[in-house]
Amino acid sequence: MPRSLLITRIGELVTNTPDGTVPASAEPTGVAPANTAKPAGTAQPGGTAQPSGPGGSFAAIGDAALVIEDGWIAWTGPAAQAPAADEVVDAAGRAVLPGFADSHAHLVFAGERSAEFAARMAGRKYTAGGIRTTVAATRAASDAELRAGLGRLAGEMLAQGSTTFECKSGYGLTVPDEARAVALAAEITGEVTYLGAHVVPAEFAGDPGGYVDLVCGPMLDACAPHCRWADVFCERGAFGADEARAVLTAGLGRGLLPRIHASQLGPGPGIVLAVEIGAASADHCTFLTDADVDALASSDTVATLLPGAEFSTRQPYPDARRLLDAGATVALATDCNPGTSYTTSMPFCIALAVRDMRMTTEEAVWSATAGGARALRRTDIGYLAPGARADLIILDAPSHAHLAYRPGVPLIHAVYKSGRRVG
Ligand SMILES: N=CN[C@@H](CCC(=O)O)C(=O)O
Numbered sequence: 330m331p332r333s334l335l336i337t338r339i340g341e342l343v344t345n346t347p348d349g350t351v352p353a354s355a356e357p358t359g360v361a362p363a364n365t366a367k368p369a370g371t372a373q374p375g376g377t378a379q380p381s382g383p384g385g386s387f388a389a390i391g392d393a394a395l396v397i398e399d400g401w402i403a404w405t406g407p408a409a410q411a412p413a414a415d416e417v418v419d420a421a422g423r424a425v426l427p428g429f430a431d432s433h434a435h436l437v438f439a440g441e442r443s444a445e446f447a448a449r450m451a452g453r454k455y456t457a458g459g460i461r462t463t464v465a466a467t468r469a470a471s472d473a474e475l476r477a478g479l480g481r482l483a484g485e486m487l488a489q490g491s492t493t494f495e496c497k498s499g500y501g502l503t504v505p506d507e508a509r510a511v512a513l514a515a516e517i518t519g520e521v522t523y524l525g526a527h528v529v530p531a532e533f534a535g536d537p538g539g540y541v542d543l544v545c546g547p548m549l550d551a552c553a554p555h556c557r558w559a560d561v562f563c564e565r566g567a568f569g570a571d572e573a574r575a576v577l578t579a580g581l582g583r584g585l586l587p588r589i590h591a592s593q594l595g596p597g598p599g600i601v602l603a604v605e606i607g608a609a610s611a612d613h614c615t616f617l618t619d620a621d622v623d624a625l626a627s628s629d630t631v632a633t634l635l636p637g638a639e640f641s642t643r644q645p646y647p648d649a650r651r652l653l654d655a656g657a658t659v660a661l662a663t664d665c666n667p668g669t670s671y672t673t674s675m676p677f678c679i680a681l682a683v684r685d686m687r688m689t690t691e692e693a694v695w696s697a698t699a700g701g702a703r704a705l706r707r708t709d710i711g712y713l714a715p716g717a718r719a720d721l722i723i724l725d726a727p728s729h730a731h732l733a734y735r736p737g738v739p740l741i742h743a744v745y746k747s748g749r750r751v752g
């Protein structure tokens with residue numbers, strides 16, 4: 330018999346309905362379609378779920394409980410109806426949420442670029458060229474140094490409630506350095522992304538086509554065994570549409586699913602390309618055209634917004650409302666990297682999204698959990714109902730809204746991954 334754990338006296342249990350269905354054992358209330366603006370609802374027991382939008386729904390139960398068996402959610406519902414279990418945790422009125430799914434992070438690097446950040450705050454503009462500074466430091470670092478940095482950042486993420494995170498290469502840009510980056514990333518996450526096409530390294534400045542050939546050929550061969558995803562920075566100063574298509578098509582040929590950095594620094598072809606090629610996600614989406622919004626709204630490609638990057642580069646935030654109102658699925662992620670967004674905090678990104686991108690608290694939490702799961706094409710995380718992995722967080726607060734209402738405050742009381750307490 331599997332050992333069971335009951336978490337009870339939950340003030341607000343955020344369940345989510347990522348696939349548009351209502352969890353069988355729960356009667357969620359306070360349900361707001363993730364794709365429409367709704368006032369914050371207070372979770373209460375009983376009531377009826379509203380039909381969900383194409384991007385799934387935020388849903389929550391008040392005075393709730395959940396049961397974990399063998400690392401999976403076995404039951405959710407009103408605390409008064411909770412079944413007995415081998416162990417009991419008293420949440421004492423705290424909120425319980427699915428763990429955050431951070432679907433965009435660059436964690437394998439050495440050095441830091443605080444001087445570049447300070448110069449930007451003093452008025453200098455961000456350019457993709459800063460990436461080369463980190464490439465030089467990363468190439469010079471030992472495996473042990475890179476592994477230590479990766480472990481530190483992964484620890485920060487877990488402590489702030491990210492139970493799943495993606496990790497890209499992209500600061501090596503030689504065959505051995507990229508292969509080393511993805512191998513190190515694979516030691517700590519299953520969501521490893523090959524980003525050999527981050528920028529053209531200085532030694533290929535006179536031969537960008539030669540670099541794309543390397544990325545699509547020997548570098549891909551060396552990296553593919555460690556990766557699930559291929560990515561490309563499709564932007565002026567990095568790679569154009571044809572090069573991006575070549576890289577993502579080559580990745581598909583090796584079984585790597587596509588995702589893309591698109592329209593971060595200006596409007597460009599990346600979002601439409603992402604939809605055309607069936608990418609799981611188009612990331613940044615800071616500069617949107619009507620065609621971009623239409624393409625995202627009529628596709629399975631998630632728009633992953635990275636407000637930490639706009640915060641740290643002092644750019645305008647992406648227009649989340651326009652995407653949501655058009656029916657696109659929106660995810661939030663940290664974009665943790667030493668250049669444009671040196672944060673590992675999903676709560677910080679949620680606060681920015683609510684305060685500065687006019688997302689409701691429900692939409693922001695859905696996007697940071699179920700939205701991130703969608704962006705990673707995962708059906709086992711991002712929600713809490715039978716069938717979901719028991720990846721969850723207990724907040725030191727009675728409701729999810731506190732994540733935006735109390736910005737900068739460490740609100741993560743406990744973190745469970747596959748039913749085991751890890752933070
Ligand atoms: N835009 C491309 N890559 C990173 C920035 C990397 C850097 O500046 O080091 C990003 O997602 O923002």
Ligand SMILES: [Zn+2]
Nearest residue numbers: 433435590664
């Ligand atoms: Zn990025």
